[in-house]
Amino acid sequence: MLIYNLGQETVYHWLQEQIHPTYLMALAVGEFSEIKDQWKDIPVNYYVEKGKEEEAKLSMGKTPQMIDYFSSKFGYDYPFPKYAQACVSDFIFGGMENTSTTLLTDRCLLDEKAVKDKTFTESLVAHELAHQWFGDLVVIKHWSHAWIKEGMASYSEVFWTENEYGKDDAAYYLLNEARSYLDEDSSRYRRPIVTNVYREAIELYDRHLYEKGACVYHMIRGILGEELFDKAIHKFVNDNAHKTVETVDLLRAIETATGYNLLFLFDQYVFRGGHPDYKISYSWDNDNNLAKLTVTQTQAKEEDGNIKDIFDLKIPIGFGYEKSPMKIFTLRLHEKQQTFYFPLETQADYISFDVNNYFLKTVKLEYPLAELKAQLKYDPDPVSRTYAAIAIGKKGNLEAIKSLEEALTNDPFWGIRLEAAKQLGKIGLDQAGEALVKGLEDEDQKVRRTVIQSLGRIKNDHCYQTLKTALKTEEKSYYCEAAIASSLGSILSGSLKEKTPEVIDLLKKVLETRSGWNEVVRSGAITGLSKLKTNGDAVDVIMEYTKLGIPQALRLAAIRALGTISTGQTPDKLEEILDSLEAISQETFFLTQVAVSTALGQMETPKAINILQGLADSTPDGRVKRRAEEAIKKVRKKLGSDKGIQGLRDEIEKLKQENQELQSRLSNLEAKNSELT
Ligand SMILES: [Zn+2]
Structure with missing residues (x-):
């Protein structure tokens, strides 16, 4: 870069040799601290607010390793003369991959404790870096093909993981x-x-x-x-x-x-x-040593004698054994329902549908509990074990709880322990609560966080007391602290309702004393309060945190919470909430507008629609407009509006949609036409 003085001004001249599109140009101006790193002889620099140098290293320090990795993964060395990452505030995306200068939200900056929560930061850094190849070196011709770069940048998060x-x-x-x-x-x-x-x-x-x-x-x-x-x-x-x-x-x-x-x-x-939605049922014929498998594509619909939306794919099916290798057969699935018979020497312990899980799909496993339990224990693929845990959770009986408890305490992979905890929470029986408590000691923060969330779904005194104690003792993780605060709100129903004043006091205390990293903990307390839907005092507390001057992340959480808590309030309180949201909807900042839309979309009053319509009409941002319109639909649906009017509205919506499609085609034709002339 060329820097020279021109009278009282300093001129910076940056020349990039490589061709690139205008949407990837950026200029970050601010009083940054510069942290220097490098890959080979290419400078790799991090720019953050002064005083955040340590956090910069914790958050972006793996960048040179990543450049090395992606250079070899994509078969092309990093293509630009430098790589800079600048962390900025009020950023409306997670990151933006400008050519050789990525901008990142400063919310991604981690401190020592947050690093252990394994948040999105590392993936974000990998994602934006991968764009330097997919998006910046290889540029999309038109937005309609943007998946080539965004899909690969998102898949690069998987590569890096x-x-x-x-x-x-x-x-x-x-x-x-x-x-x-x-x-x-x-x-x-x-x-x-x-x-x-x-x-x-x-x-x-x-x-x-x-x-x-x-x-x-x-x-x-x-x-x-x-x-x-x-x-x-x-x-x-x-x-x-x-x-x-x-x-x-x-x-x-x-x-x-x-x-x-x-x-x-x-x-x-x-x-x-x-995508295909597969339902798979299995049974074993002991007399003939035959496995019977029926696969149904439940997304396929019959219309005028034709079957619509069928997928035609070759899917590998595995018959798994605890002590011997899996037997794999590949099936072509191309009809709404197909039944297959497999002669096997011995009965399989479990059945693995789509071995390796390469295909995007949903599955519904209709296997006997014994096979599901064996799969949760022995299938080497964590995705298949997850599907088994979900199917076991649906059975919901004590045997299911036992099997999930075993996975929660014994599975070597944290993802499965987390899934088991989630299912136990859904089952909701007291026995599931007892199993969950054992997961509180897990070494992985994400597992503990899910255990805490699940405890909040089991509404008994034991779980309540456990959460109350945890609020005092939790030290390792911001997200676990937040989950405890939020669960203390959601657990209050039935006889636990009488604890409401106690919980409000506890959460107020959190709000007064636990500010800090990205306001994660205090936002958890706000979420907890928002669950107290019939309580006016909780509204008053939340309202305090929607005021201007409150740190952004916390304020946005409070704005959203106003919508959540609104549905059980008295008419006076409801009016207060609406007035407040209407005033906030006049603000122009993108994230505030999104939060207001989210809040109003949860409400059950026609007045919410008016405010949303105003927002949709006035916002300059397409994403806010879309969200506001979707929120309007949600509110209308909840209000169960008169059928005749609804019919007319649907007609108008349909016409608008058709008009939009015609407009799109028209602009396509116009574009083609201008290429010809
Ligand atoms: Zn991207």
């Missing part, structure tokens, strides 16, 4: 990415990953783009195998460096490098919405 923490952690990490897509798909909307139907490009930056995109890369890896997958990725990056790409370029690179044409996969998972 595997490299740093091992295969089990990576498999479990990807499972949670899949869950986050599945949640959006079932609770918000379904769309093809590649689509031209949208109002603003930013709307495409959703869980379909990131997490489902990551799952598509995982399926490609599963079909090709490690060696060919790496070969295909190297080819794609090297052939398209400093160029722009579309989805078809990825398909082409895979085919040229490996001979595989994966159009069948892209047709099913990328160019149309959805």
Whole structure:
């Protein structure tokens, strides 16, 4: 960089030799502290607010190792003359991968204690760094193909997890990415990953783009195998460096490098919405030594004599044994329901559907409890063990509790102990509570956090007292402290209701004394208070923390909590809450607007709709607009509005939607037309 003085001014001149798109330009201006590091002879610098130098190292210190790893993983050395990461406040994304200068939210900065909570920071650093290849070196031609970069950046979080923490952690990490897509798909909307139907490009930056995109890369890896997958990725990056790409370029690179044409996969998972929902039932015929397996694709619907939304995939099925190797058969699943018979020498201990779990799907296991218990214990794949734990949880009886308790106390992998704790909480019986208490001593913070959350679902005095003691003694983890505070609120029902004044006092104390790292603990206390839906005093406490001047993270939690607590309040209190949210909705900051939308979306009054409509009409941000509109729908649904009016509204919505699709097609045609002329 060239720096020179021009009279009283200093001129900084930065020249980047490589071509790159305008959306990846950035300038970070501030009184930063600069921490210098390097990879080979390339400077790797971290910029943070003065006084946060130690936190910078704890949070971003692995960057040179990551550059080394991704350079070899992608078969192309880090392509730019430097790599800088600047942590900034009030940032509206987690990070932004500008060419050779990534911006990160300063909420990702960790202190010594937060490092042990294994938060999102390391993944965020890996994600933005991976973009330097996928997004910045290889640039997408159009937003509709953004999954190529976001999917790979999200999948790079899995790569890095595997490299740093091992295969089990990576498999479990990807499972949670899949869950986050599945949640959006079932609770918000379904769309093809590649689509031209949208109002603003930013709307495409959703869980379909990131997490489902990551799952598509995982399926490609599963079909090709490690060696060919790496070969295909190297080819794609090297052939398209400093160029722009579309989805078809990825398909082409895979085919040229490996001979595989994966159009069948892209047709099913990328160019149309959805995924297969498999229901698998199993029984054993002892007289004939036959295993019977029936697989149903429950997402497939019959319409006018045709079956819609069928997936056609080859799925490996394993028959597992405690003491001998698994027997694997690959089945082509392409009908709504298929039944298979397998002659086996001995009855299998458990059945593993989709061995290695490469395919994005949901599963519902209808196996006898004995097979599920064996799977939870012996299946080597943590994702399959997770599915078994869920199916066992659904049985909900004492035998199920015993099996989950064993997993919680004995499974070598923390992810399974966590899943077992979650299921015990869902079962909700007193015996499940007794099992859970044993998990409080777990060495992993995430397991302990889930144990605490689950204790909050078991509403008896023993669990209440356990949480109360834990609030005093918890020292190791901010997130566990927050979970305790929040669970103390959610546990209060039935005879425990009389403890309400005591809990309010405890949580007020937390709010007064436990400020600190990202306000995680105090936000937990606010969440706890928000569960006290019929209590006006709790509203008053929350209201105090929605005032301007309260640290941002805490204030946002309080704003959201106003919505949660509103549903059981008296008309006067409700009016107070609405007035407050209406005033806050006038603020222009993105995160505040999102919090207000979330709050109002939980309410059950038509007045919430008016405020939301005002917000949707006035906000400049497409994501807020969309959230506000979705919140309106939610409130309307809860109000169960008159059917006739609802019908008309649906008509208008449909027309709007069709209009939007026509508009999208029209702009496509216009774009094509202008290319021709
Ligand atoms: Zn990204």
